[in-house]
Amino acid sequence: xxxxxxxxxxxxxxxxxxxxxxxxxxxxxxxxxxxxxxxxxxxxxxxxxxxxxxxxxxxxxxxxxxxxxxxxxxxxxxxxxxxxxxxxxxxxxxxxxxxxxxxxxxxxxxxxxxxxxxxxxxxxxxxxxxxxxxxxxxxxxxxxxxxxxxxxxxxxxxxxxxxxxxxxxxxxxxxxxxxxxxxxxxxxxxxxxxxxxxxxxxxxxxxxxxxxxxxxxxxxxxxxxxxxxxxxxxxxxxxxxxxxxxxxxxxxxxxxxxxxxxxxxxxxxxxxxxxxxxxxxxxxxxxxxxxxxxxxxxxxxxxxxxxxxxxxxxxxxxxxxxxxxxxxxxxxxxxxxxxxxxxxxxxxxxxxxxxxxxxx
Numbered sequence: 001x002x003x004x005x006x007x008x009x010x011x012x013x014x015x016x017x018x019x020x021x022x023x024x025x026x027x028x029x030x031x032x033x034x035x036x037x038x039x040x041x042x043x044x045x046x047x048x049x050x051x052x053x054x055x056x057x058x059x060x061x062x063x064x065x066x067x068x069x070x071x072x073x074x075x076x077x078x079x080x081x082x083x084x085x086x087x088x089x090x091x092x093x094x095x096x097x098x099x100x101x102x103x104x105x106x107x108x109x110x111x112x113x114x115x116x117x118x119x120x121x122x123x124x125x126x127x128x129x130x131x132x133x134x135x136x137x138x139x140x141x142x143x144x145x146x147x148x149x150x151x152x153x154x155x156x157x158x159x160x161x162x163x164x165x166x167x168x169x170x171x172x173x174x175x176x177x178x179x180x181x182x183x184x185x186x187x188x189x190x191x192x193x194x195x196x197x198x199x200x201x202x203x204x205x206x207x208x209x210x211x212x213x214x215x216x217x218x219x220x221x222x223x224x225x226x227x228x229x230x231x232x233x234x235x236x237x238x239x240x241x242x243x244x245x246x247x248x249x250x251x252x253x254x255x256x257x258x259x260x261x262x263x264x265x266x267x268x269x270x271x272x273x274x275x276x277x278x279x280x281x282x283x284x285x286x287x288x289x290x291x292x293x294x295x296x297x298x299x300x301x302x303x304x305x306x307x308x309x310x311x312x313x314x315x316x317x318x319x320x321x322x323x324x325x326x327x328x329x330x331x332x333x334x335x336x337x338x339x340x341x342x343x344x345x346x347x348x349x350x351x352x353x354x355x356x357x358x359x360x
Contacts, residue, residue: 001179001186001256002117004083004249009033011074011081013066013106014088016046018208019122019192021200022242023085028055030246035077037066037088049201068102074109083249084110084119086175093163099170107178116185120248121175123168123191125234128261129313130165132156137309144316145191145259176257186256188248190241193263197238197334198341205346210235214338217274217289220351224270224293230306232267234315237329237337240264247324254323264328265315273335280336284343285356 004010010027014020015036027034036050041063044051055061066073068090078084090102110116128143132153140147149156149165156162168191175187196210205215209225210233216222244262248254268276271291278286293300320326342348349358 001184003252004118006250007031007033008082009035009080010083010085010249011035011037011064011077012085012087013037013068013074014086014122015050015063016201016203017087018195018199018204018211018238019241019245020085020087021049021204022197022238023087023245024050024061025053025200026239026242026246028053028061034061035081036061036063037074037077038063039065039067041065046201046203068106071101071105072109074106075112078109078113078116081113081116082118084116085122085245085249086119087122087245090167093167094158096158096163096166096170099167100174103171103174107175110185111178111182118186118188118249119175119179120188120190120245121171122245123172123189123259124164125191125193125261125263126165127168127172128191130162130168132160132162134306134309137313141312142314142316143261145261145319172259179256186254188254188256189259190245190248191259191261192241192244193234193236193261195238195241196233196235196331196338197329198337199345200341202346205342205348211338211342213270214273214277214335215342215346215348217277218286218339218342218348218350220287220289222270222274222289222291224291224295228310229295229299230303231310232269233273233331234263235266235268235331235334236263237334240326240328244320244324244326247326251324260320260324261317262320262326263315263317264331265317266331267315268331276332276335277339280332281339284339284350285352287351287353289351 010032012023015024016038024034024036064077128147130149132155136150172189179185179187194210241262274289
């Protein structure tokens, strides 16, 4: 148990994804050897950007096919690793028995490795705030690491839309319990907020909600997310999320079962996020977006009440700042860099004002 050695070997699941890609890039920059786990190494639409990273040609970065739905897929990959960053998602969160089976086989691969001393698992703020009854946020408005959803609510179920939140809570408990039972490795949890920031590959503009939301804004029409109705964006830069994972792998000051919320505590309404694009990049000539609210009328009628509930929540990140000395990028920086990457890497063609055109 304990931190991984500098320059050691780290396996990263979900390496083709938004957080995973940045995790790989930052680990390489810090001198680590990385085993990047993806569903299919031969799918160049999702792996070419990894092959282009420094370290790949020299062999310090290696790519490995691993399908989460196949038990044992990590057995050989984890052998010889000092740490694991488990970032990838399961195929579905509606079947919690299936979710548990996936976690069990990943845990088994960690145990079989005989070398892994620490694993960082990627949870979510959904495992902090994902309530069946929104009034629970009024009763317990402080959103810090000690807050969990009300699991005693009889209406909380995967079929009722709480599967993701339930799956992430299950993730945290499964790995911390298994680590304690092993006595040889520990499990630390990272609960990121709404990840936003620059994409590293074109496919990533579709692979996560928040950068995809910015993409649709650029295209001129944004449909309000029905999850967390009328909640502001509670954001974290994807680069800060990746950095937080690395610090958790390296730290002497964390212990098994500990969870850390990674968010800047900034809060911004979706309309203000959209307006920020033109404010931050006036040279682009962004024409703005039509905001579509698809929520049913009974929900729309409660907009003021719902906004008041969300606005009354107190976002905290004291633990990650104090324990890991984390500082977070301002949301303006994340939005600007996200937009520029969507244009340059994602080849998004934004809706522009008259007399504006993109640089050739």
